[in-house]
Every structure is written in C-alpha cells, then in structure tokens.
Amino acid sequence: MCIDRKSTTESSDYIRDQVRSIIITTIVTACFLLAMFVGTWHLVPEWELADDADRNEVLTSAIVGYISICFILTISGLVYFLLMLPITYHCVYRIRARFGLASETRKQALFRCVRSLAIGVWTGLGVLILFVIIWDIMGPYWPIGMVGYVILYYYLNLSLKAPSWLSIYKVQTLEDDRRQNLIDFAEAQGIHNLEVMHIEGSRIGREAIAAYSSRLAQPTVYLSDTLLDLLSPEELMSAFAHELAHARQHHIPKRLLMRLVEWMIALGCAWWLMDALLPTESHIIDLARFGPIIIATVWLVFQLLSPLRLYLYRRHETKANEIAMGMTGKPDVVASAIAKLHANNLLPNKWTIWEKLLFATHPSVDSIAAQALRYESDLGVEV
Numbered sequence: 001m002c003i004d005r006k007s008t009t010e011s012s013d014y015i016r017d018q019v020r021s022i023i024i025t026t027i028v029t030a031c032f033l034l035a036m037f038v039g040t041w042h043l044v045p046e047w048e049l050a051d052d053a054d055r056n057e058v059l060t061s062a063i064v065g066y067i068s069i070c071f072i073l074t075i076s077g078l079v080y081f082l083l084m085l086p087i088t089y090h091c092v093y094r095i096r097a098r099f100g101l102a103s104e105t106r107k108q109a110l111f112r113c114v115r116s117l118a119i120g121v122w123t124g125l126g127v128l129i130l131f132v133i134i135w136d137i138m139g140p141y142w143p144i145g146m147v148g149y150v151i152l153y154y155y156l157n158l159s160l161k162a163p164s165w166l167s168i169y170k171v172q173t174l175e176d177d178r179r180q181n182l183i184d185f186a187e188a189q190g191i192h193n194l195e196v197m198h199i200e201g202s203r204i205g206r207e208a209i210a211a212y213s214s215r216l217a218q219p220t221v222y223l224s225d226t227l228l229d230l231l232s233p234e235e236l237m238s239a240f241a242h243e244l245a246h247a248r249q250h251h252i253p254k255r256l257l258m259r260l261v262e263w264m265i266a267l268g269c270a271w272w273l274m275d276a277l278l279p280t281e282s283h284i285i286d287l288a289r290f291g292p293i294i295i296a297t298v299w300l301v302f303q304l305l306s307p308l309r310l311y312l313y314r315r316h317e318t319k320a321n322e323i324a325m326g327m328t329g330k331p332d333v334v335a336s337a338i339a340k341l342h343a344n345n346l347l348p349n350k351w352t353i354w355e356k357l358l359f360a361t362h363p364s365v366d367s368i369a370a371q372a373l374r375y376e377s378d379l380g381v382e383v
C-alpha cells in the first residue's frame with residue numbers, strides 16, 4: 001500500500017498539536033485544582049471560626065452544607081470553563097483545521113466548543129453535587145454509591161442515538177443503496193438487527209470515521225460520509241467487517257467493564273486518602289476541603305491507567321482486524337482500507353513510544369500490514 005509522504009510530514013505536526021493540548025490541559029487542570037484546594041482550605045475555616053453554637057448549628061444543617069459546597073463547585077466549574085475555553089478552541093478548531101475545516105466555519109467551531117464545554121462543566125458539576133449527596137447519605141461507603149452512579153451513567157449513555165464522542169456530528173440512518181448490502185453482509189456473519197448510521201462529518205472536516213456501538217439491544221455501525229466517499233466498495237466492506245468484529249467480540253461491554261474497574265480503583269484510592277486524612281467525626285463541610293484532592297486522585301489514577309487501557313484497546317483492534325480478514329477473506333484489502341483511513345486522517349504509519357503511551361487507541365498501519373502478511377502466509381495464500 002502506498003501512503004503519501006506529505007501526509008506523514010503533516011501528521012507529525014498533528015501529533016505535536018495533540019501532545020501540546022494534553023500538556024496545556026494538564027497544567028491548567030493542575031493549577032485549577034491547586035487554586036480550588038487553596039481557596040476551599042481558606043474558606044472552610046471561616047465556618048469553623050464562627051461561634052461554637054452557631055457553627056454547630058451551621059455544620060449540622062445539611063442544607064447549608066449542600067448549598068455552600070454546591071456554590072464552591074459552581075464557581076470553580078465556571079472558572080475552569082473560562083480557563084479551558086482557549087484550549088478547547090485549539091483542539092476543536094486548529095487541530096480539525098488540518099482535516100480541511102473551512103475557515104467560514106470558525107464561528108461554528110467556537111459555538112461547538114462552548115456547547116461541549118458547557119455540557120462537560122454541567123455534567124461534571126452534576127456528578128460532584130451528586131457525590132456530595134452520596135457522601136452525606138452513605139458516609140464511608142460512598143464509593144459504592146458512586147459506582148452505582150457510574151453504572152447508571154453508562155447505561156443511559158448506551159440509550160443515546162450515538163456515543164457521546166460522536167454527538168458533535170449530525171447522525172442519521174444511512175439512506176443509501178449500500179445500506180442493504182451492508183446489512184445483508186452482517187446477517188450472513190450472524191449479526192442480526194443491525195443498524196447502519198450515517199455521520200455527516202464533512203460539515204466539520206474531512207476526517208473519515210467508522211465506529212461501532214451497541215445501543216443497548218441494537219448493535220450499530222456508524223460510517224462518516226468522508227469514509228463512504230473515500231473507500232472502494234471492497235474496502236468499505238472490510239472497514240464494515242472490522243466494526244462487525246467488535247460486535248461479535250462483545251468489545252463494548254468489555255470496555256465498559258474495564259472503565260468500571262478503573263472507576264473502582266480511582267474511587268478506592270480517593271476513599272483510602274479521605275479515610276487516612278479526614279477526622280473520624282467529619283462533616284459534609286469537610287468535603288469542600290477534600291473535593292480537589294478527590295478530583296485530583298481520580299484524575300491521576302485515570303492518567304496512570306491510560307497506557308494499560310490503550311494497550312487493551314489496541315489488542316481489541318488487532319483482534320477485530322483478524323476477524324475482518326477472516327470475514328472478507330481479503331487481508332490485504334482490510335490493511336489497505338485502514339491505511340487509506342490513517343493517511344486521510346493524517347495519522348502516522350508507525351507510532352512512537354510516546355504516542356503509544358498517550359493516545360494510540362489503534363495499532364499502527366505498519367503493524368496491520370504485517371498482520372495481513374502473516375494472515376496470508378498462515379493461510380498459504382500467495383503474497
């Protein structure tokens with residue numbers, strides 16, 4: 001397969017942009033948590049300096065506790081929102097501009113990042129406020145309540161029309177003569193009741209997307225218009241087979257389970273820290289002090305587990321490629337379809353160690369090409 005050299009040079013710029021965004025986001029988040037920590041550490045003692053009788057009255061009143069903590073969280077959330085705006089704009093607009101984002105959509109890009117940030121902040125605040133309530137009701141057993149919430153969150157997410165990361169695109173049922181072909185192919189592979197959705201990604205950029213999600217009972221494959229234009233019918237079937245392989249291997253429930261385990265580890269660490277640092281007879285108001293520590297702990301645990309998560313994701317992808325090669329009987333077409341998508345999306349042919357550790361959710365094009373060759377030689381097909 002042949003990859004345009006120019007796109008490989010551009011791709012290193014793209015990777016640099018990504019890394020820069022990750023570093024800046026990390027610094028802003030760390031500064032924000034530090035400021036929140038210092039702020040709440042100073043604010044809370046004012047309650048404690050109040051008259052003893054008043055203080056007890058105030059502290060024992062859960063409503064005042066909720067309001068004060070929710071107030072702190074809301075102000076912090078809004079500050080974070082403003083700090084992150086330029087970075088989100090950088091991610092949404094500048095990085096996507098490399099995928100051919102038209103300059104007249106600059107306003108749209110700004111609107112999109114404000115909207116996604118607002119959703120992020122308010123969802124995050126909702127979680128934090130819920131956390132305060134769970135902490136108050138369940139006391140030291142709060143991590144159990146939080147895990148229950150995480151399960152509910154993922155369950156509700158699965159009932160959406162498209163996974164949340166696709167929500168910035170216009171998603172609708174694929175109305176195309178290729179639809180029936182794809183569904184017939186899925187039926188032949190034993191995957192029934194499949195839905196094929198069309199993503200209008202070209203309005204935003206020329207990134208080609210193929211994704212799989214199981215919307216509760218219904219397996220769904222998402223194909224972007226750029227991908228539908230880019231791939232030959234044979235390659236389209238290969239990319240589609242790859243997504244079907246995710247369905248057959250139950251990768252979505254497995255990934256959700258992995259996420260749940262990550263949450264349990266992160267909340268467990270936060271619980272251990274709180275248990276070690278908080279006085280036994282602590283009140284809800286104390287949570288205001290430890291809020292930033294808890295957030296930072298959960299965030300840090302997720303970051304530390306990220307290389308392992310990415311490694312497991314890449315294993316799923318390799319397995320999906322292998323199954324797609326078997327389904328289509330054309331390993332070289334599977335590899336060439338993926339190479340085309342990577343080149344179109346300005347991704348490099350080979351990952352560096354840092355790219356693998358930080359964000360490579362899929363195996364590199366080179367390793368997929370090698371996998372196709374291995375598959376062919378195992379089958380005894382002439383290469």
Ligand SMILES: [Zn+2]
Nearest residue numbers: 242246317320
């Ligand atoms: Zn995949």
